Structures are given as C-alpha cells and as structure tokens.
Amino acid sequence: MTSSQSKQQRHSYILCNLCNWMDTMASPPAPEMIAIDAVSAQQHAAVLGIGTANPENCVRQEEFVDWYFRVTNSDHLTNLKAKMKRMCDKSEIKKRHFYHSEEMIASHHEFTNRESPSLDARLGIAKEAVPELAMAAAARAIADWGRPAADITHLVVATNAGAHAPGPDLRLAAHLGLRPAVRRIVLYLRGCSAGHDALRLAMDIAGGDAGARVLVACAEITLPAFAAPDGEDDADRLVVMALFGDGAGAVVVGAADDTGHPVEHPVFHLVSASQAIIAGTEERVTLQLGERGLRYRISGDVPALARDSVERCLVDALVPLDLAVAGDGDGGEGWSWNHLFWAMHPTGRAMLDGYEAALRLEPGKLAASRRVLREYGNLSGAAMIFVLDELRRRRHGGDGEEEGDRSGFCEWGAMVGIGPGLTIETMVLRATSGPDDGKKGAEAVQP
Numbered sequence: 001m002t003s004s005q006s007k008q009q010r011h012s013y014i015l016c017n018l019c020n021w022m023d024t025m026a027s028p029p030a031p032e033m034i035a036i037d038a039v040s041a042q043q044h045a046a047v048l049g050i051g052t053a054n055p056e057n058c059v060r061q062e063e064f065v066d067w068y069f070r071v072t073n074s075d076h077l078t079n080l081k082a083k084m085k086r087m088c089d090k091s092e093i094k095k096r097h098f099y100h101s102e103e104m105i106a107s108h109h110e111f112t113n114r115e116s117p118s119l120d121a122r123l124g125i126a127k128e129a130v131p132e133l134a135m136a137a138a139a140r141a142i143a144d145w146g147r148p149a150a151d152i153t154h155l156v157v158a159t160n161a162g163a164h165a166p167g168p169d170l171r172l173a174a175h176l177g178l179r180p181a182v183r184r185i186v187l188y189l190r191g192c193s194a195g196h197d198a199l200r201l202a203m204d205i206a207g208g209d210a211g212a213r214v215l216v217a218c219a220e221i222t223l224p225a226f227a228a229p230d231g232e233d234d235a236d237r238l239v240v241m242a243l244f245g246d247g248a249g250a251v252v253v254g255a256a257d258d259t260g261h262p263v264e265h266p267v268f269h270l271v272s273a274s275q276a277i278i279a280g281t282e283e284r285v286t287l288q289l290g291e292r293g294l295r296y297r298i299s300g301d302v303p304a305l306a307r308d309s310v311e312r313c314l315v316d317a318l319v320p321l322d323l324a325v326a327g328d329g330d331g332g333e334g335w336s337w338n339h340l341f342w343a344m345h346p347t348g349r350a351m352l353d354g355y356e357a358a359l360r361l362e363p364g365k366l367a368a369s370r371r372v373l374r375e376y377g378n379l380s381g382a383a384m385i386f387v388l389d390e391l392r393r394r395r396h397g398g399d400g401e402e403e404g405d406r407s408g409f410c411e412w413g414a415m416v417g418i419g420p421g422l423t424i425e426t427m428v429l430r431a432t433s434g435p436d437d438g439k440k441g442a443e444a445v446q447p
C-alpha cells in the first residue's frame with residue numbers, strides 16, 4: 001500500500017468514526033452552522049514566548065458578593081444578592097484580580113449611581129490601565145522569547161476596555177522600545193473572541209512571512225462594565241460581575257522551527273484556525289458601550305448552545321488537516337478526543353463541564369483551563385494566553401498541584417473559545433519538545 005493510500009484510508013476511517021459519534025450524540029442536534037471559515041497557515045507559526053500579568057488588588061470569591069453589594073449600595077436587593085451568592089458558590093472560582101479598588105469606586109459615585117453618565121470616567125481610567133497591564137505581560141513575553149524588543153516586526157493589541165485613538169498600541173510600542181516602523185493593529189470590543197482573533201492574526205502574518213515576529217498583547221479590565229444592578233431582575237449583569245476578572249497575556253509569534261534562531265524555542269505551533277457562527281444566536285452574547293459603560297448580556301442558554309455545537313465545530317476544523325494529528329499516527333481504533341490536549345477558554349464552570357461532557361473527555365483533560373478559571377475567573381480576551389502558559393507549566397512538571405499530572409500532554413491539541421455571535425473559535429495546536437524544557441512560565445506580576 002502506498003503512503004498516500006494509507007493516508008486516505010486513515011482519513012476516511014477517522015471521518016467515519018467522527019460521523020458515527022455525531023449520529024449517536026445523545027444531546028439535541030447542534031444548531032445549523034451558517035459559516036465556517038477554516039484557514040491554514042502556509043508555514044506553521046509558533047508561540048515563541050509567553051508572559052502574563054494581573055493587577056495587585058485581589059478579591060476572594062467567597063467575599064465578593066458582600067463586597068459588591070456593599071460598594072454598589074445594593075444591599076436592599078436581597079433576592080438578587082442571594083442569587084449572586086448561588087452563582088459564586090457554583091463558579092469554582094477561588095479569587096479574581098481587579099484594577100479597580102473599593103477606594104476607586106467610592107471616589108467615582110457615577111460608577112454606582114444608576115442615573116449618572118459614567119463612560120468618560122471609565123474610559124479615562126482604562127486608557128491608562130490597559131497599556132500598563134499589557135506592558136507588564138508583554139515585557140515578560142519578550143524576555144521569555146529571548147530576543148531584543150526591536151526585533152518585533154508587528155504588534156497586535158486586543159482589549160474590550162477601550163475606544164481610543166491613538167490606542168494602547170502606541171504606548172506599548174514606545175514603552176517597550178519597539179522599532180518605529182513596527183506594524184500595529186488594535187482590536188476593540190471583540191468579547192472573548194479577542195484572544196483568538198489576535199492569535200489568528202499573528203498566525204496568518206507569521207505563516208506568510210518567515211521573518212515576522214508578532215507581539216500579541218491582550219489586556220482586560222472589567223471597570224468599564226462594573227456597575228450596580230438595575231433592580232431585582234437584573235440577573236444578567238450579575239453573571240458578568242460574578243465571573244469576569246482583570247489580567248493581560250502576551251505572546252511572541254513567529255514562523256520559527258526547532259532549528260531556527262539560536263535563542264528561539266517554539267512552545268506551541270499554531271497549525272490552523274477556524275470560526276463557526278451558530279445560526280440564530282446573534283443576541284446570546286452582546287456587548288454595547290453606552291453612557292453608563294459597557295453592558296454585557298449573556299443568555300443563560302450559552303453553555304448548552306456551546307456544548308451542543310462544539311464537537312461539530314471541531315470535526316469541521318480537523319477534517320481539512322491530515323488527521324494523523326488526531327490519533328495515534330495510524331488512525332487505528334480507539335481514537336478519541338482524549339488523544340488531544342485541550343486549551344478551552346475558561347468562560348465559566350458550566351461551559352467547561354459542557355465541553356467535557358460533549359467530547360467525552362477524561363478527568364484532568366481540562367485541568368489547565370480549570371486552574372486559570374479558579375485563580376483568575378473569566379479573563380475574556382486575555383484568558384487563552386493564560387491557559388497556554390498554564391499548559392506549558394504543566395508540561396514541564398507543573399508546580400506540584402493536585403492537577404500537576406501530565407495527562408493532558410499529547411503532541412496535538414486544540415484551543416476552543418466562544419465569542420459574540422455566537423461564534424465558536426477553534427485553533428489546532430502542536431506542542432513542541434524544544435529546549436525550553438524547564439521554563440515554568442511567567443508568574444502573575446503587578447504592572
């Protein structure tokens with residue numbers, strides 16, 4: 001048998017297996033996909049350095065409900081407070097970091113006064129805070145990469161906390177000493193898709209230009225959305241207040257391989273990226289800037305919608321590839337999604353539970369995402385970079401935690417996230433076993 005015949009057989013075998021799984025899925029059929037856009041990089045871009053940062057102020061989840069209702073003068077909304085307590089108790093979040101503090105909220109009455117416009121004040125703070133956080137993470141990513149900042153050719157900055165021009169890219173470029181001709185892009189208001197968008201852009205740039213070194217910085221603060229509840233019925237504001245946290249993640253991406261520049265050590269290859277819009281779900285996750293700040297609306301059925309669509313999206317993302325990636329190399333029996341490592345966006349505990357159930361994942365396969373959720377909450381656009389950093393840390397021995405096992409460390413993996421649309425974002429990754437063994441990833445730092 002020729003190798004191309006064997007590849008074809010393997011391909012059909014896995015396709016057939018995947019279709020069988022789809023047929024036997026116990027859950028209702030996934031909503032119709034109206035758009036699938038799979039992109040393969042011409043040459044494989046790789047993550048060459050990672051850095052993260054969080055603000056110093058940290059609130060434990062068990063104390064958050066009392067804190068939030070006190071600082072927003074909402075203690076009279078007793079039913080809502082009890083509901084938020086139930087949300088927080090079930091969130092599996094231990095703590096979150098915030099740029100804002102009780103003192104900052106107290107000195108801006110417009111943030112908690114339901115009648116006062118507050119957008120200018122919120123954006124004024126975000127204008128300073130976002131570049132500050134992004135710079136801390138980016139400096140770490142560049143140090144981790146090992147080459148001078150002036151070797152960065154492109155800069156991609158993403159945030160949901162901003163609406164300025166010039167934007168945080170300019171401050172970042174100047175502060176980090178990037179070359180004046182660095183090519184800059186800023187992405188605003190992309191929800192949790194922001195991290196995927198930024199990484200996909202970097203992958204496409206680096207995939208088409210071997211000399212490109214793209215600095216990606218995703219920075220999020222929740223202050224633009226921080227507000228008092230409007231009344232006992234305002235549960236959808238609560239879910240955002242209960243789950244989201246502040247932080248920044250940065251990576252350097254380039255089309256390097258293990259034999260490239262002597263100081264460059266690929267951590268993860270970015271192989272291909274896909275986006276799928278779930279038809280009829282345009283209003284399920286929305287973000288809108290208004291005079292009272294940034295208003296999120298997250299429908300209660302988002303975890304179920306994502307759970308019922310994720311397998312179909314992954315099949316569509318993997319089929320265009322040589323599916324030897326998706327098995328033991330010969331497409332033999334027993335292949336399952338457990339043969340991949342997983343970087344799921346930690347948008348919420350119910351989301352991770354849904355992915356785990358839909359893909360029949362073994363316990364521990366989502367340990368990196370669960371740890372990021374537990375330690376930081378939902379970091380929106382910055383979260384995926386924290387998960388990549390955590391996966392790397394675990395790959396090299398972890399830090400002795402209960403989940404420090406290596407069960408998630410297959411060679412091939414997938415990143416999965418969700419964003420407004422509803423959009424399901426996927427990226428196929430390949431981990432390397434390069435000479436960065438022993439790098440433990442960046443610890444959270446204060447900006």
Ligand SMILES: CC(C)(COP(=O)(O)OP(=O)(O)OC[C@H]1O[C@@H](n2cnc3c(N)ncnc32)[C@H](O)[C@@H]1OP(=O)(O)O)[C@@H](O)C(=O)NCCC(=O)NCCSC(=O)CC(=O)O
Pocket residue numbers: 083086087088090091092190191192193235236239285298299300301302303347348349350351378380418419420
């Ligand atoms: C909030 C949870 C931890 C609660 O856990 P459980 O669902 O297991 O528990 P539960 O069903 O008893 O819910 C507890 C209470 O929270 C309420 N509740 C749950 N989700 C809600 C929502 N989206 N809006 C309003 N209320 C909600 C329930 O009605 C219930 O109220 P009561 O107790 O009164 O009956 C979980 O639902 C979760 O992890 N949700 C994920 C949230 C999510 O969709 N994340 C994606 C965000 S989108 C995103 O991140 C992308 C982007 O921004 O672009």
